Amino acid sequence: MPGKQLVVFDFDWSFVDQDTDRWVFEVLSTELRRLLQDRKSSGTGMQCTPDVVNDTMKDLYEKGFKKEDVLGALRILPFHPAMRRAVMSLQSRSEDTTFLCLSNSNEIYIGTILEKHGLASLFSEIITNPAHWNPSSPDHLIIGRRLPASEPPHGCSVGCLANMCKGDELDTYLASKGGKDSFDKIVYVGDGGNDFCPLLRMRKGDLALVRKGLELDTRVKEEGGKSGLKVDVKYWDQAWQIDE
Numbered sequence: 001m002p003g004k005q006l007v008v009f010d011f012d013w014s015f016v017d018q019d020t021d022r023w024v025f026e027v028l029s030t031e032l033r034r035l036l037q038d039r040k041s042s043g044t045g046m047q048c049t050p051d052v053v054n055d056t057m058k059d060l061y062e063k064g065f066k067k068e069d070v071l072g073a074l075r076i077l078p079f080h081p082a083m084r085r086a087v088m089s090l091q092s093r094s095e096d097t098t099f100l101c102l103s104n105s106n107e108i109y110i111g112t113i114l115e116k117h118g119l120a121s122l123f124s125e126i127i128t129n130p131a132h133w134n135p136s137s138p139d140h141l142i143i144g145r146r147l148p149a150s151e152p153p154h155g156c157s158v159g160c161l162a163n164m165c166k167g168d169e170l171d172t173y174l175a176s177k178g179g180k181d182s183f184d185k186i187v188y189v190g191d192g193g194n195d196f197c198p199l200l201r202m203r204k205g206d207l208a209l210v211r212k213g214l215e216l217d218t219r220v221k222e223e224g225g226k227s228g229l230k231v232d233v234k235y236w237d238q239a240w241q242i243d244e
Contacts (some may be wrong), residue, residue: 003184004096006177007087008119008170008198010190011103011110011128011147013211017078017239020042021053027073028065032056049163050106050129052144053198061140067133070141074112081241084117089243091122097182099123102166104194106131106143158197158227187232189242191216196223202231212237 011013017106025033025155036056060070101123103110108131114120127146134140145163147154156165173196186202188195189205191211196219199208208231210216 004182005094005185005187006098006100006183006184007090007176008100008102008125008188008190009190010195011101011105013191013196013214014189015079015083015101015103016113019079020074020077020105021112023077024070024073024109025056025060027076027209029060029063029071033064035059049161050104050143050145051149051163053106057141057143061137065139067139067141070220071112074109075116077113079113079117082243084119086123086239086243087119099234100171101126101128102169102198103128104161104164104166104192108132108141108143125173127173127195129163140156147198150219157196158200160197162192164194165197166194167201169199170198196220200227200229200232203231204232206231208233209242210235 006074012019012021022033022036024034029040039052059141083090087099091099096113101110101124103126106129107126108127116124129146132142134142146169147165149162149165154160154165154168155161157186158167160166174183177183180186180201180203184217186206187209188202188207189209190199190201193215195216199216199220202208208220208228209221211234217235220229223229224233
């Protein structure tokens, strides 16, 4: 067991076994799930960003779905008991371990799921997109961008989405804690293409736990060598392997 370590989790398909953005619509409305898919593949330049989910969430509200419908869908989202066991066990064994969530989901989705499973206090910080219930229409969930469209673009050349450069976010977090060398080891659990950027900021001896068969797996294998990836990589596909 290392001394002081940071464990960073992506959320969708990493901490939980689903995509939170898609799940709510899959549970509540097949029609809107299809609309979400069509919007993501429309070529408008905002695919897979919170803009698409926000637009479709407005449609959900206009169809008469309530706040409790959305929260209820989130509370039944698949979360493997072995993942809960893994983090709770590590937390109890190592007081020098800090957990960070770095996700392209949003505050309401993540907060609701963590609360449901008794993990609301697990993460020292949750870096994600903002979300809030509309004060004038309390059943309407509004989802924004971590980096608002009104601000200068982050300029990432690795392929991060417009609303968030995960590499920059990790660097900023580490700088606020005294730099990456203030941690003896950094572990990153991820699956998506936008998890590749933060992996490039990590050191030899740090550990990337990459979920098999998903976009991060492909990027590590196809781009890791030419991009100067230094972090040690292990592959997983089931939560029990994270626990192990």
